[in-house]
Amino acid sequence: MQGFDLATPTTVDEAVALLAREGSLAIAGGTDLLPNIKHELFEPRTVVALGGIEELRGIELESDGTLSIGATTTLAHVAAHDEVRCRATALAQAASLVAGPQLRTMGTLGGNVLLDTRCQWYNQSYFWRQSLGFCLKKDGSVCHVIESGSKCVAAASNDTAAPLLTLDAELEFASNTGRRRLPIAELYKSDGVANLRKEPGELLVRVRIPALETGRERLGAYGKLRERGSIDFPLLGVAVRLDVVDDRIVHAALGAIALQARPLALQKAAAALIDAPASGPGFDDAVLACAAAAARQLHPVANVPGDAQWRKEMAPVYVRETVRAARAGTGPVHGR
Ligand SMILES: Cc1cc2nc3c(=O)[nH]c(=O)nc-3n(C[C@H](O)[C@H](O)[C@H](O)COP(=O)(O)OP(=O)(O)OC[C@H]3O[C@@H](n4cnc5c(N)ncnc54)[C@H](O)[C@@H]3O)c2cc1C
Ligand code: SF4
Structure with a gap:
C-alpha cells in the first residue's frame, strides 16, 4: 500500500483544518477507505483519523424528538440502539445487514453515507484494472458496463442511504468556512465518478432524522x-x-x-x-x-x-x- 501521513485530531476544528489541505482524506472505520487505497483507487497524502473526536460520536434524542446520530457512530451501535429501532426501523435493519459483524463493529454511519460508488470493473486491484485498460472512473476513458457510454454508472451501494432517504434525514457538514445542513435527498447525484454534492474538505458531523408527526405510527x-x-x-x-x-x-x-x-x-x-x-x-x-x-x-x-x-x-x-x-x-x- 502506498504510504501516507496520519493525522489524529481531537476536535472538529482541527479536523477541518487538516482536511482543507490538498490530498487529505478522512478515515472513520477505514473498512472502505483502506481497500480503496490498496487498490490504488484513492491516493491520499494525508489520512485524517476521526476516531478521537468526541463530537462525532453517539446517538441522542433531541428535545423536539429529532434523532441525532454522530457520523462516527458504528453501524453495530446504530443497528442495536432502541430509539433507532423504534423511530427509524428501516435504518436499524439496513445497518444490521451491512457486510458482517467485524465490519459493522469498525464501519460507521458517516462512512456508509459517504461510501464511494461501486462497480465490478472498478473495485479491483491496479493490475486487474490495467489489464482491461482501466475505465472512466479511474485512470481510463471507456466504460465496461455501457459500451460506448460517456458517463460512469457505478452504483451507490451504501445500505443506509435508502432508509435515510425515506426518513427525510438531514446531514450536518463542517468545513474551514463554517457549517451547513443538507437534506440527504440533495446529497447524491447521478455521476458514478463522484456522486456526492460535498466539497473535498467537508466533514460529516451528524445525521438527523426528524421527529414523527403527533398521532402517527411510523x-x-x-x-x-x-x-x-x-x-x-x-x-x-x-x-x-x-x-x-x-x-x-x-x-x-x-x-x-x-x-x-x-x-x-x-x-x-x-x-x-x-x-x-x-x-x-x-x-x-x-x-x-x-x-x-x-x-x-x-x-x-x-x-x-x-x-x-x-x-x-x-x-x-x-x-x-x-x-x-x-x-x-x-x-x-x-x-x-
Ligand atoms: C467485505 C466488505 C463487505 C462490505 N459490505 C458492505 C455492505 O453490504 N453494505 C455497505 O453499505 N457497505 C459495505 N461495505 C463497505 C463498508 O464496510 C461500509 O460501507 C462502512 O459503513 C464504511 O464505513 P467506514 O467508517 O469504514 O468508512 P471509511 O472506509 O472510513 O470511509 C469511507 C469514505 O467516507 C469518507 N468519510 C468517512 N467518514 C467521514 C466523515 N465523517 N466526514 C467526511 N468523510 C468521511 C472517507 O474519506 C471515505 O471516502 C463492505 C466492506 C467490505 C470490506
Ligand atoms: S466507468 Fe463506471 S460504470 Fe463504467 S466500468 Fe468504470 S466504474 Fe464501472
Whole structure:
C-alpha cells in the first residue's frame, strides 16, 4: 500500500483544518477507505483519523424528538440502539445487514453515507484494472458496463442511504468556512465518478432524522438482495416507510439502492400506497400496485455483480415483501 501521513485530531476544528489541505482524506472505520487505497483507487497524502473526536460520536434524542446520530457512530451501535429501532426501523435493519459483524463493529454511519460508488470493473486491484485498460472512473476513458457510454454508472451501494432517504434525514457538514445542513435527498447525484454534492474538505458531523408527526405510527423495513446471507454488498436494496393513522396509510416513502450512482426515491410506487388501508384486501391490492410501479422504474445494469435480469425480476418481489414486512413488523427481508 502506498504510504501516507496520519493525522489524529481531537476536535472538529482541527479536523477541518487538516482536511482543507490538498490530498487529505478522512478515515472513520477505514473498512472502505483502506481497500480503496490498496487498490490504488484513492491516493491520499494525508489520512485524517476521526476516531478521537468526541463530537462525532453517539446517538441522542433531541428535545423536539429529532434523532441525532454522530457520523462516527458504528453501524453495530446504530443497528442495536432502541430509539433507532423504534423511530427509524428501516435504518436499524439496513445497518444490521451491512457486510458482517467485524465490519459493522469498525464501519460507521458517516462512512456508509459517504461510501464511494461501486462497480465490478472498478473495485479491483491496479493490475486487474490495467489489464482491461482501466475505465472512466479511474485512470481510463471507456466504460465496461455501457459500451460506448460517456458517463460512469457505478452504483451507490451504501445500505443506509435508502432508509435515510425515506426518513427525510438531514446531514450536518463542517468545513474551514463554517457549517451547513443538507437534506440527504440533495446529497447524491447521478455521476458514478463522484456522486456526492460535498466539497473535498467537508466533514460529516451528524445525521438527523426528524421527529414523527403527533398521532402517527411510523412503520419501516429494509430488504436486501444478495447472493450470500452475510458480507455481500447489496445487489438491490429497498427501504420502506409507512406512516399510519387509524389503519390508513397517510404517508409512504420507498428508496432503492445498488442500481444507479444515486439512491432512488420510488415516488410512483409510494403513491400507490398513500391513502390505502393499512390492512385487509385494500392493503394487499395497494402493495401489488406499488410493486408493479417500482418494477417499471427499476432497471439494473451490469455495474455490480449478479445477473442484471435476475436483479430486475427480483425488484418487484423485494418491494412487495419489504412493504409487507414493514406492515407486519417482520423485517428485514434478505437472502436469495
Ligand atoms: C467485505 C466488505 C463487505 C462490505 N459490505 C458492505 C455492505 O453490504 N453494505 C455497505 O453499505 N457497505 C459495505 N461495505 C463497505 C463498508 O464496510 C461500509 O460501507 C462502512 O459503513 C464504511 O464505513 P467506514 O467508517 O469504514 O468508512 P471509511 O472506509 O472510513 O470511509 C469511507 C469514505 O467516507 C469518507 N468519510 C468517512 N467518514 C467521514 C466523515 N465523517 N466526514 C467526511 N468523510 C468521511 C472517507 O474519506 C471515505 O471516502 C463492505 C466492506 C467490505 C470490506
Ligand atoms: S460504470 Fe463504467 S466507468 Fe463506471 S466504474 Fe464501472 S466500468 Fe468504470
